[in-house]
Amino acid sequence: MRLTDFKVLTFDCYGTLIDWESGMIEGLKPLTSKVQRPLSRNEILQAHARHESTQQRHTPTMRYRDLLAVVYKRLAEEWGVVVSHEDCVAYGLSVRNWPAFSDTPGALQYLKKFYKLVILSNVDNETFSYSNKRLQVDFDAIITAEDIGSYKPSLKNFDYMIETLGAMGLGKGDILHTAESLFHDHKPANAMGLASCWIHRRHQDEGFGATMNPGDLPKYDFRFTSMGELAAAHQDQLRA
Template identity: 45%
Template structure:
């Protein structure tokens, strides 16, 4: 893969640019401690990830705060520990408080000098607006679950990219998708024939974290442990071109 072959970068946001695991765990771990559960953070995320994916499949048109709350209740049911409406709503309202990864803003600023930047996110407008203030860049297009009425790995986000690319005047062959989640992003990118880069944020930790293990085929052209490493490789490629 030659990174100079692309003009548009589409990004997953949560897990790639925003540390959603830290944001989710801030609520889940406090709830587990309150309930006297001995489960570790990774154990909580493993159960939660499956329940969030199912909530998204069951209610594709629901806005993300309701998905989070529903997934939390389902997680409690799976663990035999009831989740009150107060706790569920606390997670549902937490998205704007989720931190950005330390390298995200600088990496996006660097990449924005050479590429058009697009967001493909499983979130609603209000949630992303809060997160975008932490990222500090102006994206050329933003596609959310609220816009397309579905959640990745459904095809809706990637179908919507055709309209985005037409507006930007860029052919699909010049698009590169950048994402952490193999399940949410690299599986549908492969279905749509879109080249992708894996930002493996969990490269130094076992397990799948807040994303379910993928059960369908996926592929990626390059792999990086961080956005900083990806941005550095993109700068190097431009310098060498």
Template identity: 45%
Template sequence: MAFDLTKYKALSFDIYATLIDWETGIYNALSFLLSRLPSTSPNSPLSNPTPSPLSQRKFLLAAFTRHESALQIENPKWTYNKILANVLIRVATELGVTYTEDEAVHFSDSVASWPAFDDTVEAMQELAKHYKLIVLSNVDHTRFRGTLSGPLNGVDFDAIYTAEDIGSYKPDLGNFEYLIENVHNSFGIQKHEILHVAQSLTHDHVPAKSVGLSPGVWIRRAGGDSAIGGSVKELADKIELGIEFDTLGEMAEAVRDAFRER
């Protein structure tokens, strides 16, 4: 049976990795640490005489993910800029390279420069014709304002729920419970009428299933081979995906066609 995109009233979105190309943004803002590694360092792919740019990228993003997740669990009430500053400190310490406090602050403020995927703005404008658009993001208000006025300029959301509002970070189930409660209170929309859209399996689709949201939309950025977000094979028993698209643009086209045919 075909997945019915027309039966939902609200789309909730992960932002960074789904709408924003945060892997590129993070790597560009953090990669200067790699240049400080000695060529013989066992902590880096630079120990390889001919390191692959892709292997360097995955190496650094994997380190970022480990430390970001740990810090969010340890300090759920920290704002995201403080999380990011401490991620840089921990990554630099793991690599055994120097850093300055100014560099940590600069990295924590780099969020607004992380680029949107090319299809994002146009796709979101199409989706806004059919649904309430809700943000559910591991970010703070200041960082998200920078994203809204920068790479997401032209996108309008009906509600914005951040980790700063909620007091915890995804994949904490409380974030999704907050989403369900507030969408109902604000718009009269029931849980089964919310469709969650995200790239990350671990941060989004696993907890979405746990709280009983409808099977979600997986946006397979990088063909599902993202350095951040988890593996379908490893998480098969913990997720329930309703439909999959390679890009948000593909989803917007499918939605437009579905409502035309209704």
């Protein structure tokens, strides 16, 4: 199997293209600065993953920015900090400020020359519009949790994506699903029979950070530590 075998790259956004962990840590500072005991970066991210996953299961139609406001409230309660509703809302809106990984825009611009590029993200449409400006590329389709009414790892999201791409003349065999999260993306991609590419952003860190532990590790067809590395590997295959 080669990267050049595919016609479309479908991307998770947050964690893969956008540095959501750094964005979370920055956005949570008004809360974490008030916690009585020191919290490690991974402790903050793992607590966030736990509350976010729970909320996504229970309220699958809630917009992501509103869902994050609830996550902020649950974290404050867990850590014994009093926060206002306005504090919670502000955290939900902070997603629009989360930075792109430095290698993302250039890699996407390169890959756009060879593939259709598609977003499949656990986000709402308004929030993604801000992130999209940071990615600096025109996507061929943007599919959000708000569009579908459910959050990954629900297979509904992947069914919707496959059906959408089918209308564009693309089949399962044309798709390489490209993502960091083994829990949200690679496990359901396995279940749907999709090839996948792991962008292992956390390769120098332990644990799963802002995503849940996937349990039994899913398989993947390619592994790179950045989008830049993926683009370079594609260039190498063209030269071979």
